[in-house]
Amino acid sequence: MVTEAKTSVKRHIVTLTVNGDEHVALVKANTTLLDLLREEFDYTGTKKGCELGDCGACTVMLDGEPVNSCLILAVEADGHSVTTIEGLDQNGKLDPVQEAFVNHGAIQCGYCSPGMILSGRALLNRNPHPTEREVREAIAGNLCRCTGYVRIVEAILAAADANS
Amino acid sequence: MIVPQFEYLVPQSLQEACALLGQHGSKAKVLSGGSDLIVKMKNGLAKPDYLVSLKNLDELKGVRYEAGTGVIIGSRTTHNQVIANPILREKYPSVCAAAATMAAYQIRNIGTIGGNLVNAVPSADMPPILIALGAQARIVGTAGERVVRVEDFFLGPGRTVLGQDEILAELVIPDQATTGSNYVKFGLRRAGALAVVGVASSVTMAGDVAKDVRIILGAVAPIPMVAREAENVLRGKKVSDDLIQHAGKVAAVESKPINDIRGSAEYRRNLVDVLTRRSLKAAIEKGHV
Numbered sequence: 510m511v512t513e514a515k516t517s518v519k520r521h522i523v524t525l526t527v528n529g530d531e532h533v534a535l536v537k538a539n540t541t542l543l544d545l546l547r548e549e550f551d552y553t554g555t556k557k558g559c560e561l562g563d564c565g566a567c568t569v570m571l572d573g574e575p576v577n578s579c580l581i582l583a584v585e586a587d588g589h590s591v592t593t594i595e596g597l598d599q600n601g602k603l604d605p606v607q608e609a610f611v612n613h614g615a616i617q618c619g620y621c622s623p624g625m626i627l628s629g630r631a632l633l634n635r636n637p638h639p640t641e642r643e644v645r646e647a648i649a650g651n652l653c654r655c656t657g658y659v660r661i662v663e664a665i666l667a668a669a670d671a672n673s
Numbered sequence: 674m675i676v677p678q679f680e681y682l683v684p685q686s687l688q689e690a691c692a693l694l695g696q697h698g699s700k701a702k703v704l705s706g707g708s709d710l711i712v713k714m715k716n717g718l719a720k721p722d723y724l725v726s727l728k729n730l731d732e733l734k735g736v737r738y739e740a741g742t743g744v745i746i747g748s749r750t751t752h753n754q755v756i757a758n759p760i761l762r763e764k765y766p767s768v769c770a771a772a773a774t775m776a777a778y779q780i781r782n783i784g785t786i787g788g789n790l791v792n793a794v795p796s797a798d799m800p801p802i803l804i805a806l807g808a809q810a811r812i813v814g815t816a817g818e819r820v821v822r823v824e825d826f827f828l829g830p831g832r833t834v835l836g837q838d839e840i841l842a843e844l845v846i847p848d849q850a851t852t853g854s855n856y857v858k859f860g861l862r863r864a865g866a867l868a869v870v871g872v873a874s875s876v877t878m879a880g881d882v883a884k885d886v887r888i889i890l891g892a893v894a895p896i897p898m899v900a901r902e903a904e905n906v907l908r909g910k911k912v913s914d915d916l917i918q919h920a921g922k923v924a925a926v927e928s929k930p931i932n933d934i935r936g937s938a939e940y941r942r943n944l945v946d947v948l949t950r951r952s953l954k955a956a957i958e959k960g961h962v
Contacts, residue, residue, distance in 0.1 A: 518678060538681035538724070541711075560674040561712050562780055563865065574753070574782045580711045581783065584681055585704070585728055628778065649864030650777025 528596025568624030695838030748787025
């Protein structure tokens with residue numbers, strides 16, 4: 510079968526609100542949300558791990574809900590709103606989940622931390638006082654190879670306590 | 674890891690989407706959530722020239738109840754939306770529970786119930802419970818609409834009855850007399866694991882007589898498998914522990930598991946026995962859970 514020579518690749522305009530700021534980019538259809546955030550918009554706090562939706566390092570909030578940005582095409586996110594780890598602090602003050610991660614030694618190499626913290630923040634947004642089991646379920650899609658999860662779970666529970 | 678290039682098509686109506694699929698045939702694929710398709714494309718297992726995005730078809734989203742018809746679930750409803758839906762939580766919490774066994778929270782925000790069916794993986798978690806509840810698939814194509822039982826939707830691994838210009842639009846769980854249902858899954862981990870075996874059952878009890886029984890086995894045959902002989906062990910009978918024990922054994926014998934990385938055929942047969950008994954007991958004693 511003759512394949513048509515592709516002389517030009519069509520690009521699409523994508524408008525995205527990232528951490529409250531509107532961004533516009535011209536992207537190829539095969540660009541992932543992850544690559545758009547990192548390569549075009551410089552939100553490199555969002556990490557690239559397995560790229561197959563297993564590790565959760567690329568977790569961002571899309572319209573407030575955590576998703577794997579490696580599995581979402583940038584064109585599909587057009588018109589939506591994204592929160593990355595860079596958008597969690599309020600006027601230079603860390604989010605309580607971030608604060609708790611620091612205080613509880615929940616960060617070792619740090620590669621999973623942005624995704625882990627966003628999953629934790631999203632959990633506390635929908636369930637301000639989770640049980641340990643609920644915390645573990647909420648971060649089941651975020652792999653950490655350093656901590657053994659104990660301090661991460663402690664930190665999220667502590668941030669929940671700080672809420673009350 | 675790069676998604677191979679493709680042309681991105683964004684129809685504004687279901688009819689337009691079907692027309693695009695018909696026009697491009699096997700070169701086109703439907704993009705619903707993408708949690709399976711994008712992974713396949715990155716792995717080189719799918720290389721469509723066209724992706725037909727359903728993102729603007731809001732009519733395929735959400736869950737509603739229509740008196741006389743039943744609970745209608747749009748195919749683009751995500752797993753987390755299924756889990757949180759008040760109508761399903763009230764009428765068929767077993768469907769919510771089945772969705773909650775899947776993957777992890779972030780993936781459940783992306784993956785859709787329609788995608789879970791159309792992907793037609795033998796270990797998929799939604800088909801067994803939907804079949805146990807007699808669900809139907811509303812399919813829309815260029816020639817119109819047709820309705821197929823979910824039980825008849827699958828042809829083999831990755832293969833369904835959908836024609837090239839057809840889209841799975843909705844799932845309908847009809848109003849029914851069943852008194853209990855559930856899905857019991859055994860995976861190698863609590864999250865992020867495919868079913869080694871999954872068993873769904875539904876029962877219609879009248880006193881201690883099982884007027885009707887459905888037992889559906891996942892991950893032990895090329896498609897979700899109805900354990901007909903095991904159903905017949907209980908159907909119309911007064912239930913007892915002995916009969917449930919027997920049904921488990923019969924289901925294990927009639928299942929057709931294979932050896933793979935997640936478990937041997939022998940292990941899976943044993944799981945079918947255990948999980949069938951657990952599922953039946955819960956359906957009889959606990960209602961829809």
